[in-house]
Amino acid sequence: MTTTKTLIALEDRLGAHNYRPLDVALARGEGVYVYDVDGTRYLDCLSAYSAVNQGHCHPKILQALVEQAGKLTLTSRAFHNDQLGLFYExxxxxxxxxxxxxMNTGAEAVESAIKAVRKWGYEVKGIPDDQAEIIVCANNFHGRTIGIVGFSTDPDARGGFGPFAPGFRVIPFGDAEALEQAITPNTAGFLVEPIQGEAGVLIPPPGYFARVRELCTAHNVVLILDEIQTGLGRTGKLLAEEHEGIEADVTLLGKALSGGFYPVSAVLSNSEVLGVLQPGQHGSTFGGNPLACAVARMALKVLVEEDMIGNAERLGTYFLDQLTSIRSNHIKAVRGRGLMLAIDLHPEAGGARDFCYRLRDRGVLAKDTHTDTIRIAPPLVITKAQIDDAMGAFEAVLGDHP
Structure with a gap:
């Protein structure tokens, strides 16, 4: 008999131990809910790190996947297909x-952007060969490839994986003055998350990105916004950059670009930056395949037509207010934008992971990060009644009870 215990034991015995998941084995998902192998229902407050913004197994995305899978799945970019151009449009x-x-994964989108921006630096900006620099922020999370972890400040991400590629300069997140001081004639780009998700949903001070945009424009530096987690409605806007009324030169999307059905990512930019890539200089066998494009087209369609972005804005404010109202000696801070939320616990509370297990036992799945932070990011289709149900669990687990 297949049970949670036997499945976890199988993973532990045969799988590389590069993850530490909560002890729950999920077998089915629908909307905001997931069900384990025993049939127990949970309200998903992680959304696969914002990959299922549209909810689990959205029926229209599922239909698009099935229909396209029965017609044509992969051609490689050796040939054109009938979905790629429509996806672009x-x-x-x-x-x-x-x-x-x-591209396919978020990390591939990041790597692709770095390549393109470096090449732009040499061919358009006139940076001397092999001298281009990309500025990044401390506590960033852009993926786990060798290229990316080389400019991470997380010792777990970096430790034991060197040597790393040069050409990156790390500055504090949310500090526009530090960016200004770091820019040199060899600076090709500034790669940054609008909100640092993995670091614990860290939101920069008001006006930060407006100033960043000014600095990048003044110094001819490509502003690269990693919206792989923050994009596609998560913060209550289509793109998080809209909160400060700016436009990036390069925008990276992934995760919810497929609604969780398939790995799909994209680098969005202009002819000046992406125009430096010529045939044979960059590519992907699966990038832009017809199955991915059909899925992504429908994932974007339902996101807009079903007002998931507006729902994230309205109910994100409501959820944040409800979490903030919890009277608790455990809670140090609550913050968020849209449905991208976090609860910081006092160190003496005993760690966020223990609280995530207590939430699991009350039917809510959330995930700890950086020891003392609980991340909360439900699908954007969540309702007020479902938030109220979840709040019962948060109150019971975190609240002060006489």
Whole structure:
């Protein structure tokens, strides 16, 4: 008989131990809910790190997947297909982009952007060969490839994986003055998350990105916004950059670009930056495949047509207010934007992981990060009644009870 215990034991015995998941084995998902192998229902407050913004197994995305899978799944980019151009047209119209580079995973989108921006630095800006620098922020999370972890400040991400590629300069997040001081004639780009998700949903001070945009424009530096977690409605806007009324030069999307059905990512930019890539200089066998494009087209369509972005804005404010109202000696701070929320616990509370297990036992799945932070990011289809149900669990687990 397949049980949670036997499945976890199988993973432990045969799998690399590069993750430490909560002890729950999920077998089915629908909307905001997931069900374990025993049939127990949980309200998902992680959304696969914002990959299922549209909810689990959205029926229209599922239909698009099944229909396309029965017609054509992969051609490679050796040939054109009937979905890629339409995907380009629709995502460009939605985001205001002029050029699109399709990839598969978020980390691939980041690597692709770094390559393109470095090449732009040499061919357009005139940086001497092999001298281009990309500025990044401390506590960043952009993926786990060798190239990316080389500019991480997380010792777990970096330790034992060197040597690393040069060409990156690390500055504090949310500090525009530090950015100004770090820029040199060899600076090609500034890669940054609008909100640092993995670091604990860290939100920069008001006006930060407006100033960042000014500095990048003044010094001819490409502003690269990693919106892989924050994009596609998560913060209550289509893109988080909209909160300060700016436009990035390069925008990275992934995760919810497929609604959780398939790995799809994209680098969005303009002809000046992506135009430096010529045939044979960059590519991907699966990037831009017809199955991925059909899924992504429908994932974007339902996101807009079903007002998931507006729902994230309205109910994100409500959820934040409810969490803030909890009277608790355990809670140090609550913050968030849209449905991207976090609860910081006092160190003496005993760690966020223990509280995530207590929430699990009350039917809510959330995830700890950086020891003392609980991340909360439900699908954007969540309702007020479902938030109220979840609040019962948060109150019971975190609240002060006489």
């Amino acid at each position: 629709e995502i460009a119209a939605l985001t205001g982009s002029h050029k699109v580079l399709p």
